[in-house]
Amino acid sequence: MAKAWKTVITPGFGDADPLRHINNCRLPVWFEEGRIPLFKVFHPSLDLETWPLILARISVDYIAQMRWDADVDILTYIKKFGRSSLTVYQEARQDNRLCAKGETVLVHFDYRTQKSKPIPPEIATVLTAHLIEPDNPNLRTRSGRLPAAGL
Secondary structure: OOOOEEEEEOOOHHHEOOOOOEOOOHHHHHHHHHOHHHHHHHOOOOOHHHOOEEEEEEEEEEOOOOOOOOOEEEEEEEEEEOOOEEEEEEEEEEOOEEEEEEEEEEEEEEOOOOEEOOOOHHHHHHHHHOEOOOOOOOOOOOOOOOOHHHO
């Protein structure tokens, strides 16, 4: 079963909106934070002068409201990858409840030539360990939760 990269976010009071739940604008930011371990796979130094990824698409589905007074777990998986791009699947969970899910397409990119470049085999090996098929009914329970052994 796929391994998740897990990032714990502690919401701040300012992350809440006037309706007293987490503002929808926070999720793309939190999902980006959840991708930092993946960024380190591609570029351990995280040096922006030689950054090798470019974002091509992001989507977020909001499932349930989140509060500012409880931590949020961001779980990050690889949905699929090809020669030079990958689709990242992420979930935001609060109190073990699925609150949002999202997908991001990243391209392994050479900013000097302005062209995509192949994902190296050693990186593909790491991506494979985190590969998940989120729509697989055998992977999720009816509530949307991963089986306990999955994390």
